[in-house]
Amino acid sequence: MQQPDTDMTDEDTVSSGAEDAADVVETLRRIIDEEGALPAERVLAERLNVKRHQLRKSLQILRGFGELEPARSGRRASSPDTSIQSGKLVLSTNPLEVMEMRMMLEPTLARLAALRASPAEIARILQHAKSPSGMSPSQADQLFHRAIAAGSRNSLASELHILLHQVQNDSRLRFANSDDETTAERVAQRDAEHQLIAEAIAARDPKRAEKAMWDHLAVVQRKIASRLGVGSVNAA
Numbered sequence: 001m002q003q004p005d006t007d008m009t010d011e012d013t014v015s016s017g018a019e020d021a022a023d024v025v026e027t028l029r030r031i032i033d034e035e036g037a038l039p040a041e042r043v044l045a046e047r048l049n050v051k052r053h054q055l056r057k058s059l060q061i062l063r064g065f066g067e068l069e070p071a072r073s074g075r076r077a078s079s080p081d082t083s084i085q086s087g088k089l090v091l092s093t094n095p096l097e098v099m100e101m102r103m104m105l106e107p108t109l110a111r112l113a114a115l116r117a118s119p120a121e122i123a124r125i126l127q128h129a130k131s132p133s134g135m136s137p138s139q140a141d142q143l144f145h146r147a148i149a150a151g152s153r154n155s156l157a158s159e160l161h162i163l164l165h166q167v168q169n170d171s172r173l174r175f176a177n178s179d180d181e182t183t184a185e186r187v188a189q190r191d192a193e194h195q196l197i198a199e200a201i202a203a204r205d206p207k208r209a210e211k212a213m214w215d216h217l218a219v220v221q222r223k224i225a226s227r228l229g230v231g232s233v234n235a236a
Contacts, residue, residue, distance in 0.1 A: 024050055024058040026120065029067065033127070033143070038068075067150045067158075095228065098168045099221045103214060105160060106145065109152040110197055110213035114206040117151030122202050125151055129198040130191050137182040137190075138169070144194050148213075151201065193219065 027048060031038060038044060038059075045055045062068040113125065125147045131140035142165060149158040193216040200209035 024048060024054065025061050028058055028062060029124065032067070033124070062150075067146050093167065095168070095224050096221070096230070098164060099217065099224055101164055102168075103217045103221065105157065105164065106148070106217060107210040107213040109149050109154070109157060109161065110201060111206040111210040112154060112157075113148050113151035114201045114204055114209040116153040117201060121147070121151040125201055126198045129194040131187055137187055140187075141190065144198075148197070148201070189219075190216075 028038065028044075031044075039047070041052060041055060041059075045052050048055065050058075059068060113121070117125065125144070128140070128144040128147045131137060135143075145161070145165070149161040152158065193212070197209060197212040197216060200212050
């Protein structure tokens with residue numbers, strides 16, 4: 001039997017598969033942005049018309065970039081649940097320590113994003129710099145910072161970033177900028193700070209991005225110190 005003529009090589013097949021995966025990842029990002037969360041895998045696979053194993057690969061890419069929390073039930077039994085880790089950390093830390101860690105990590109993520117982020121990732125960072133109407137202030141803030149972590153292209157740093165935010169968001173560590181206390185004025189100020197960071201990243205200016213992120217987090221740190229009655233804070 002004569003084989004059908006085709007000009008497609010093995011390299012073309014691999015390339016096509018990679019492009020398909022990239023399309024699924026971008027679609028998942030849009031769903032997260034518009035709906036705030038993803039539905040169950042079965043529902044999502046049917047909605048996107050992809051096989052479950054293809055969907056899981058795309059979800060893993062988002063987890064690697066820090067845009068999704070790690071799966072609750074991993075295949076490796078030796079990997080502890082992240083929520084358990086954050087629960088233990090909450091018992092031995094405080095809000096100022098969390099901010100110190102954020103100030104050590106996130107300016108570097110902003111610098112790396114300025115160097116490494118793709119045009120699509122930069123577009124998402126710019127989009128999330130402004131809090132959308134109808135979304136809680138804390139969720140809008142996390143979307144922006146996660147978009148930067150993803151743009152850094154460092155999966156380990158992104159995982160640490162997720163863990164830090166889980167510790168910060170624990171009910172026993174809620175402090176400044178909770179949804180009940182965040183005023184419209186503070187949201188506008190925060191959006192302006194976010195915009196400076198996003199513009200520096202879009203301009204591929206790593207030094208300016210790093211400083212803008214540090215300045216932004218320093219504002220939050222001072223607010224926390226004030227709420228806790230700490231006279232002054234020596235910034236990291």
